[in-house]
Amino acid sequence: MPALRDVHSEGDSRRLALDRAGVKGLRYPICVLDRARGVQHTVAEIEMSVSVPHKRKGAHMSRFVELLNRHRREIDIRKFRGLCAELRRDHDADAAHVQVRFPYFIEKKAPVTGAVGLLDYFCTFGASVTRDDYDLWVALEVPVTTLCPCSKAISAHGAHNQRSLVAVRVWFEKFFWIEDLIALVEESASCDLYALLKRPDEKYVTERAWERPRFVEDLVREVGTRLRRDPNFTRWEVEAESFESIHAHSAYAALKHP
Template identity: 25%
Template sequence: MNVTATDVHYAYPSFSVQLSRVGIKGIKRTITQKRGDEFDILRVVLDVSVDLPVEMKGVHMSRNVEAVDDIVENMIGNDISNIEDFCIELAKALLERHEYATFADVTLETDYTLEKETVKSHRPSQSNYKLTAGASIFKDKGKVATRKRIGVEVPSFMVCPCAQELMKTHCADQLEHLGLDIGMVEKITDIIPMASHGQRGISRLIVETDGDDQIVEARALIDIIERSVSAPTFELMKREDEIETIIRGHRNPQFVEDAVREILRNFLLEFSELPDSTHLEVYQENLESIHSHNVFSEKNCTLGELREQLQFNGG
């Protein structure tokens, strides 16, 4: 006698509410991304989820892993050109397997390595970053909307402008006590970078766009951040690189708030053609050196909201 087990997932729940997201976290896979003649082998960590209607007890979790494996398998010999498209294809596969779902979301995280030249000695070296990507697909009354996102987390060198101003005033007082006239004091304090307390910064920029909008390259986002902070960091530093980085940082002191504003400004200049619906998440955290706490600043907005605010403020 054959007995067919009841599929408990389709049982009516004891408390009937729709759940926004149900899924699996931490699926690890290896994918290949092609950039022109270059290939990036990425060890990725995936979070995948769908929504659950009111009449169902649970999601078929195994279907999530099946969707991941099918998409990864299909990539063999067909390397992707960008990881956002990989996330979109995976989100589509989730919706196909979960016929009851109207929403699917994929989040991908991986380490990302770029070749860089040291700032002064021009030696080749590698710098490591964190890369995130994702996609969300919504179904509503026969219509489908797709959103994709790409983001980076970048280490940065930050210098406190408040402490630097205090040190400038202190040095000026000491030089005046030595008998130097005010004109010479001003020349010295302008020429010599004033001391301050430095911080390791954590800078994050995530961009979300419609599925058919232009591709936003992770490398461009890294470049935007490194142009927006006091100074970029490097794995390799010879003496001339170290002094150049310190001078650059102290010539460009910034509050944690300044870094967020500069990232927003440089993103607008770089990607001015992106539509108002583009969503930005900018986050800066400074690991304080002379305090026992850290500080942070962030901005979440659409490009439309940012442009409207700048227009209102005359920016």
């Protein structure tokens, strides 16, 4: 068979380098580390890109999927930098970027009865690699309960509470378990969520939230305080949104360090 023309490798006369070119919205089955079971199978939405010099028309799109297929059974924080570096080499690019977002399930026991249910948390691994530097981070979305301190203080018969969503992104020095970061966030809230609760459990979570009221600002500061105590996290960002039960809008707060 005669050689086929490779248009992507041909020159471009406009002399404009591209910061990123690649694929996004790619859904793929992957395996991630699970502290309880060793490995967890899930489905990720993936974004992969590389820089393109001004003299080259574009990126080789098939190489993104080829790389993913080679590594889909070992999507691991410890290997993620290497995966991104391999992507850069495959394209002979100055920079490469990878983001993998997936639901991560944890088996949680109800606090009193021990009834078991699965709760999902969205997790994202992100990496950027250049010829002489790299950036590696992990992000989590953790749903929790918050109870309003003001409502508690002024009401004789209860306080409004709501589900809130905490988004945390961390940069780190060494490996850590996703479960530990989830626990850090949940411990900062009025109460954490459960997939399954019986009546004794419902009583417990109601009273626990009552004893630990949090404004959305409190929630972000509590998470930040716990992150600040851990020297493994060199940089972090925290956002929280409370889906207010007495308003049609949300309450919001954010914090980052440094």
